[in-house]
Amino acid sequence: MSPQLRQHFEKITPLSDQEFEYISTHFVAKKFKKHQFLVQEGVPVPNDFFVIKGLVKASFTNDENKEHILQFAMEDWWVCDYQAYFNKTNATLNVDCLEDTEVLCLSLTNREKLCAELHKIEHFFRRKSNSGYIALQQRILSLMNSDAKGRYESFLKQHPTLFQRVPKTLIASYLGVSRETLSRLSS
C-alpha cells in the first residue's frame, strides 16, 4: 500500500513495518473520475477519505441552490462529512471530484478499531483533529475580521497551489463571496 500514507502517519508518530502493514489492511483504495461523488447529501457516510492524488471539494448546498465550500482536499488531505460520519447519520454535505482522484477509504469501524488497538493511531488522530480545529478557528476569524479582499489575499498566500488548480468561481464560494465580487477584486 501507498508509502504516502505511511509518511503521512510518520510525520506524527513512527511506525514499524509490521505496524504499518497491519494498519494499511484497514484502508481500501478507490478511484473516482472528475465530477463523481465521494459523499452525497442524504445518504450515509461509511468512510473517511485520505486523498492520494487529485482534488475534491466538500460543500453544502442550501435551499436556494447556493453552494458553500467548506473544504478543498488535495494530496495528503483528509476529507469527509465528519458530522455524518461520526454520528452515523446521512450526509448534509457533498464531496465531489474537481479532478480524477485516488483515495484511501477508512471506515468508521476500522478507524475506531485501529484507535482502540494502537494507541499511536489514536494519538495521530487526536493531533490531526487538534490542528483541524485550530485551522477552522482561523477561518472563522478571517470570515469575521476580513472583507472579501482580505480573505482573497490570505487565501492566495496560504494556498497558492489550490489557487492554480481551482476555478475562481469555486474559490469565491469557499471565501464566502460572490463570483462577481471576487472577479472584480483581481482586476
Next chain:
Amino acid sequence: MSPQLRQHFEKITPLSDQEFEYISTHFVAKKFKKHQFLVQEGVPVPNDFFVIKGLVKASFTNDENKEHILQFAMEDWWVCDYQAYFNKTNATLNVDCLEDTEVLCLSLTNREKLCAELHKIEHFFRRKSNSGYIALQQRILSLMNSDAKGRYESFLKQHPTLFQRVPKTLIASYLGVSRETLSRLSS
C-alpha cells in the same frame, strides 16, 4: 477534586476511582474574578481551562480595536487559545471572565503525559476535538449561509442559556454583526 470533571470524562469513557484520582492530580483549581484574564494576548499559554463555574469569553481584537468573539465558555466547557497552547507560542486571543469563575487548569505537559499514560484519556480528547471540529464547521456554514437574522435566531435556539447570561453587545460580536444591527433585529 470536583466530581464535575469526573462526570465530564465519564460521558465518554468510564474511569475507576484510582484512575480518576490519578488524573485529577494533573489539574490545578483556580478562581478568577469578573474582568480577569485567563489568557492574555502576547503572553504564553501554559494551560487549558475546564470551567467549573462561571462564564468566560475567548476573543480576538484586531488593529482597529474591534473585538471578535470566538467562543463563550460556561460550566463544563473547555476554553483556551489552542493555537498558542499547542504550539507553545504567545497568545493572539484573550480569554477573560464575564462572571466570577472557577476553572481547572491543565498544562500542556500534563495533558500530553495523561494522554501518553492513559489510552482512555487520549481517546477522550480525540472525541472532544472531533466534536469541536464539527461544531466549528457548522459555525462556518452559518456565517456563510445565513444573514444576521438567521444567525441570531439559531444562536437563540442553540444557546438559550448563554443568551440570558451574555450581554447582547457580546452576542453581536460572536455572531459577526454590529451591536446596532443586532439590536434592530430583536425589535
Next chain:
DNA sequence: ACTTTTGTGTGACGTATGTCACACCATTAA
C-alpha cells in the same frame, strides 16, 4: 465540426449591514 458546458469579466442597480451620533437607564465605584 458542432453544440453544450464551464469559466470568467463587467455594467447597472438594490440592499443588508456597518458607522457615527445621540439619548437613556442601570449598575458599580468613589
Next chain:
DNA sequence: TTAATGGTGTGACATACGTCACACAAAAGT
C-alpha cells in the same frame, strides 16, 4: 450623592457586496 461605566435603543447616512443581465472565450462532449 455624584460620577463613571456598561448595556441598550434608534435615526441618518455611507458602502461593500449581492443579484441580474449580457458577452465572450476555452474546454469538453457528441
